[in-house]
Amino acid sequence: MTPYFFTYSLGLYLTSLTTIILGWFVLFMGRRDKTSIMFSVFCFCIAGWSLLQVQMSVAHEPAKALILGKLMNLFIIFIPCFFLHFACYFSGIKRSDRKLLAICYGLCVLFSLFLPSGLLISGIRITPKVRYMISPGLLYLFSSFYFYTLAGMGLYRIYTSYKVSTGLKANQLKYVFWSSLMGFSTGPSNYLYVFGGEISWFHPYCTFGVPLYVLIMAYAMYKLRVMDINLVFRKTVIYGLIYSLCLGLFGLIIILLGHSMVQHVLNAKVFGLSMLAVLVIVLSVKPLDKLLTSITDKFLFHKKYEYHKTLKAASSGMIGIRKLDKLLKLIVNIITKHVRVKQAGIFIFDKDAGQYVSKASRGKGKIPKNYLKFNHRHPLIKYLIKNKEPIVCEELKLCLKNNSSPVLSKIISEMERLNVSVCVPSFLKGKLIGFLLLGEKLSGDMYSQEDLSLFNTLSIQAALAIENALAYEELSQTKDKLFEAEKFAAVGRLAGGIAHEIKNPLASIKTFTEYLNKRFENPEFRAKFQRIVGSEVDRINHIVEQLIFYAHPKSMDLKETALNKIIDETLSLIENDLKKENVQVKKDFACGLPHVLSDRKQLKQVFLNLFLNSVQAMHSNNGKPRQLKIATYKENGSVNISVSDTGKGIGEETKDKIFEPFFTTKENGSGLGLSIVKGIIESYKGRISVESEPGSGTTFHLNIPFN
Numbered sequence: 001m002t003p004y005f006f007t008y009s010l011g012l013y014l015t016s017l018t019t020i021i022l023g024w025f026v027l028f029m030g031r032r033d034k035t036s037i038m039f040s041v042f043c044f045c046i047a048g049w050s051l052l053q054v055q056m057s058v059a060h061e062p063a064k065a066l067i068l069g070k071l072m073n074l075f076i077i078f079i080p081c082f083f084l085h086f087a088c089y090f091s092g093i094k095r096s097d098r099k100l101l102a103i104c105y106g107l108c109v110l111f112s113l114f115l116p117s118g119l120l121i122s123g124i125r126i127t128p129k130v131r132y133m134i135s136p137g138l139l140y141l142f143s144s145f146y147f148y149t150l151a152g153m154g155l156y157r158i159y160t161s162y163k164v165s166t167g168l169k170a171n172q173l174k175y176v177f178w179s180s181l182m183g184f185s186t187g188p189s190n191y192l193y194v195f196g197g198e199i200s201w202f203h204p205y206c207t208f209g210v211p212l213y214v215l216i217m218a219y220a221m222y223k224l225r226v227m228d229i230n231l232v233f234r235k236t237v238i239y240g241l242i243y244s245l246c247l248g249l250f251g252l253i254i255i256l257l258g259h260s261m262v263q264h265v266l267n268a269k270v271f272g273l274s275m276l277a278v279l280v281i282v283l284s285v286k287p288l289d290k291l292l293t294s295i296t297d298k299f300l301f302h303k304k305y306e307y308h309k310t311l312k313a314a315s316s317g318m319i320g321i322r323k324l325d326k327l328l329k330l331i332v333n334i335i336t337k338h339v340r341v342k343q344a345g346i347f348i349f350d351k352d353a354g355q356y357v358s359k360a361s362r363g364k365g366k367i368p369k370n371y372l373k374f375n376h377r378h379p380l381i382k383y384l385i386k387n388k389e390p391i392v393c394e395e396l397k398l399c400l401k402n403n404s405s406p407v408l409s410k411i412i413s414e415m416e417r418l419n420v421s422v423c424v425p426s427f428l429k430g431k432l433i434g435f436l437l438l439g440e441k442l443s444g445d446m447y448s449q450e451d452l453s454l455f456n457t458l459s460i461q462a463a464l465a466i467e468n469a470l471a472y473e474e475l476s477q478t479k480d481k482l483f484e485a486e487k488f489a490a491v492g493r494l495a496g497g498i499a500h501e502i503k504n505p506l507a508s509i510k511t512f513t514e515y516l517n518k519r520f521e522n523p524e525f526r527a528k529f530q531r532i533v534g535s536e537v538d539r540i541n542h543i544v545e546q547l548i549f550y551a552h553p554k555s556m557d558l559k560e561t562a563l564n565k566i567i568d569e570t571l572s573l574i575e576n577d578l579k580k581e582n583v584q585v586k587k588d589f590a591c592g593l594p595h596v597l598s599d600r601k602q603l604k605q606v607f608l609n610l611f612l613n614s615v616q617a618m619h620s621n622n623g624k625p626r627q628l629k630i631a632t633y634k635e636n637g638s639v640n641i642s643v644s645d646t647g648k649g650i651g652e653e654t655k656d657k658i659f660e661p662f663f664t665t666k667e668n669g670s671g672l673g674l675s676i677v678k679g680i681i682e683s684y685k686g687r688i689s690v691e692s693e694p695g696s697g698t699t700f701h702l703n704i705p706f707n
Contacts (some may be wrong), residue, residue, distance in 0.1 A: 011207030015050035018214040035089040042082040048075040065132040080150035087154035091161035175220035183213030324469040328360035342439035426459040505536030560595040570607040588631040594706040617647025644699040650692035
């Protein structure tokens with residue numbers, strides 16, 4: 001074996017080894033998307049070409065070499081097409097690409113059909129340096145032109161995408177472009193052997209450019225997360241590729257320094273089998289390590305580091321949390337505990353301040369709540385809004401090396417000042433509502449693409465949960481305001497009746513005071529005066545106390561409450577309305593009714609709304625009896641109350657809407673009464689429902705648990 005042939009064989013074997021390792025890892029360790037699958041097929045195709053070419057060169061007879069040569073060219077035909085297909089997926093496939101790829105694959109099949117004939121490969125010839133080599137047929141030049149055309153189209157596609165991309169994607173495209181350009185500039189130079197030519201300073205070392213291409217791609221996958229390869233890449237493929245390249249370097253040293261000592265010992269087939277054995281060993285180490293690790297974790301370490309599963313479970317559980325502070329604390333606690341980062345913090349947009357304000361933080365670099373703020377003009381906020389993707393500090397530093405930017409420098413300085421490695425934005429309906437700041441991992445590992453994808457999912461769930469929490473807080477505040485508004489509206493409705501009630505006792509008092517001087521000496525008059533005036537003053541005082549009770553805002557005061565008594569007190573408030581409308585009240589109260597834990601003020605408002613609605617519903621009962629029936633009874637751990645009237649009833653199309661806020665059929669109604677009634681009853685874990693038919697009256701059913 002000559003030094004030239006040994007170097008030639010070594011380059012091809014090394015190409016086969018490295019491309020098989022890379023293709024295998026991308027296919028089985030990366031995300032099984034179309035880009036990764038296409039890249040793996042491309043790598044396997046290169047491995048097939050390089051392995052068959054060296055086997056063709058060491059064949060024992062020309063007939064066998066011819067068969068191997070035709071099989072080798074089958075791989076060569078498809079290499080550029082697979083690369084173009086990968087380039088389309090990686091840069092973002094378009095509709096027009098599908099037609100182009102269909103044409104390219106059609107040409108591949110067409111060229112393949114000519115392989116059995118002598119039009120593409122006419123035969124095998126013997127060369128002085130690489131032994132057997134194919135003899136080109138009439139169509140071989142066209143297939144070579146086709147090869148470089150498709151390869152050039154793929155490179156051009158990646159380059160044009162790189163020119164319009166920014167950030168991480170631009171860096172990924174740049175590495176893929178330059179490494180691919182180097183690979184297609186070196187490996188396909190073996191075409192010169194077919195046409196009987198070579199370049200003295202370039203051959204037979206040119207094929208080593210393909211393993212170098214593989215090494216650069218491996219670095220890009222590890223450093224820039226090309227095709228979403230996880231960091232386990234560092235522990236398996238990087239070591240395997242370096243091992244293979246070191247083995248190749250060792251072979252070159254043998255050739256250059258000691259070939260005369262080993263030339264009678266080295267054999268191409270033995271060397272090839274040795275390289276394949278190295279491949280099997282390298283690829284077996286990681287799966288075996290993974291298997292043994294899982295076994296020891298299962299039996300020795302019960303607390304396995306599985307934060308991905310924990311975060312996914314947490315993200316689905318966040319939606320049910322209504323309090324914002326509790327939600328944000330939960331998020332940072334889960335991340336710091338299970339992802340095991342040095343610190344985590346959340347900033348939320350504050351509408352009142354018009355800034356992004358720190359709301360929750362945990363870890364060594366904990367930021368106090370409301371201590372740090374960012375406005376919309378801050379470079380970090382602008383960058384997040386523009387790119388809408390997580391920011392990794394190390395990636396920004398790589399971008400800064402290739403393209404100096406004052407904006408990137410400020411963002412990096414800010415992240416370093418806060419000891420932040422990753423910033424994950426949270427968008428909702430296209431608006432940045434907040435972002436998550438993460439420090440370094442305690443393990444020292446980098447954040448993988450899988451981590452960032454998981455954080456993205458978490459940020460989407462968090463955005464929905466935060467919006468729900470903010471909406472709930474706003475609704476609670478609005479509900480309190482509506483409650484107060486409805487309460488004052490109820491007071492307004494009472495004002496007319498109360499004024500009448502106060503006028504009656506005042507008229508009696510005035511009449512007695514007018515006769516006081518004339519009949520003061522009459523003992524009977526004085527006794528009657530004392531009794532009636534005192535009674536009327538007490539009546540006025542009671543009405544005023546009730547009015548103050550309703551008008552004065554108070555916090556909820558939960559106490560054991562007797563419902564029958566509350567209903568009677570509420571009926572006394574509308575006594576004048578009942579008399580005016582000639583409404584007969586019929587009470588059917590259960591004896592020994594259990595008390596319920598409630599706010600007396602709120603329950604009075606509930607019954608006041610229902611009673612007044614019933615009275616107003618019976619206003620148009622011309623000639624028909626006007627009856628308000630109230631019944632209470634105990635059933636299955638709850639107190640039930642029914643309020644029935646003989647009014648005009650409610651239509652089917654209206655019945656489903658009466659509890660909606662601001663829905664009303666009254667000319668001067670607010671549409672809030674029944675909505676607030678429903679809210680109050682439900683706040684006691686109760687229920688309210690309605691039965692009604694037009695012209696047959698209405699019945700409201702209330703159910704309030706007493707346990």
